[in-house]
Amino acid sequence: MTRVRIAQLSCGPEYSGVQKEIDAAAAAVDAEIFFPDLKLADLKQSYDEFGLDVRSPDLKLAIARAKALVEGRIEADAVFIATCFRCAEAAIVRNELRRFIHENSKLPVVSYSFTERTTSGTLLTRMEALTTIARRRALLAREVQQGLTMGIDSGSSTTKAVVMRDNTIIGTGWLPTTAVLESADEAIRRALSEAGVTREEIQAVGTTGYGRFLVGDHVNADLIQEELTVNSKGAVFLADAQHGPSTVIDIGGMDNKAISVQDGIPGTFTMGGICAGASGRFLEMTSKRLGVDITELGPLAMKGMSRKVPMNSYCIVFGTQSLVNALAAGSTPEDVAAAACHSVAEQVFEQQLQEVDIKEPVIMVGGTSLIQGLVRAMEELLQTKIIVPHHAQYIGAVGSALLASGFIKGD
């Protein structure tokens, strides 16, 4: 496939001054944005048939365009739905169109609510994931890791490396991210050491995470891939859920990902988080304030009752204030830990999980999935059992190592 063609269904970006940013993000991943052309008569008919009575003509146009895409009257490789942040009418349309396209076509779709501050950098990972799904379906269909490969996940909080041989993890390395390249080198060293192999023996390398390009260049990676597709692949591989639907939740150090997956390939996904209050960073702060290691926060939270402490970490500053107030008022560390976990889970639930279709099994991954209190809080909110696979914190590195095996010479 040459250039990936992404159909844009939107209201407002050209008037918000961000259309240029959307175009730039697409161009950066060798894709082009286009607006599906419709006849006026088709517009009216499609809009009426869809049945959602909105007042904004641009939203009516978006609905008609979605119908044309789903019915195959217009060809596209992927769909990008964008509307103004804080517009209720547009939010309803955005969600319904995303669901409509997901349920009625195989087109990968991502929706986004922008402000005038949205930049191409913010959109890049989403566009990269969209184009990967469209362009590399064959690669993403890979279910078995072969040969000796390594995956490196250069995350905002931690750097992870994994060495795999013939579908088995044989070495892991993990450390907090400081200087990106030094952290990657150390994670690699640890993973290779545990695996008992040398760098020269590794047949293919994949990188993901925020530092993927820098680290990818540094290690001469065969595959440099955003974390949405890689994490989906890693999650279904580790959870043994490669076939059928699943939902992957990754509450990261800087942002969160919620991905609706079908046969290991993301269909719809959201990425973001309004504030660090809804991320692993808030849980790190909580553990510091409670004087416990982050690894102890989960077991502590399991002993507490979140309902006993009012806490809303919508903003990390106010969330920390609630935490301090609760401790000053005599709340137990157990209840505070449970409340912090509940608060983070609640925000991911309210802000992100509403934008993807939750289908079982639900798989939680990333370092925060090891905090049992957070997983329990999410289970309560979703009313379902959540799978946390072994090696869940290495999800990106595992996904990279798995996909990288498609690049072994002669494969």
Added chain:
Amino acid sequence: MAKVFIYPTTSLILSDLVARFGHTPLSAALQIRDRIQTPGLESPPLQITPEGPKKGLRWAAVEVPSGVRGRMSLYGPMIEEAEAAIIINNPDFSFGCMGCARTNELINFLIRKRKVPILDLEYPETDEEGVEFVAAIKRFLDDLNGGAA
């Protein structure tokens, strides 16, 4: 000659009618033409940059979506400049399409608040209504000149 704000502001037909009958139309097409012809700007397709929504704060508060504020940065100055207005209610998409319903509500409110002469018309559905539609616009525009044709 009066500056006449038109709604939908994107209507080329309405803009042309106003100009033909001797007045200056305040329309989106002319505003956007000015922007596109301004050297140094590179923000296609409308040459509205992220500064637009910030300028729009004059007419809509910060909690209003950026698309509304960006549109108001275009239409707000036209409303303030208007000496008269022609408003077509329930127009067909082909006549002129205003994308955002919230912006349209605000535009209609602000132009009426100006207390300038306003012609309110329903979009014509038949040929007869169409003829009367154009005649009503001509009468209104003539009256702005003190009745001179």
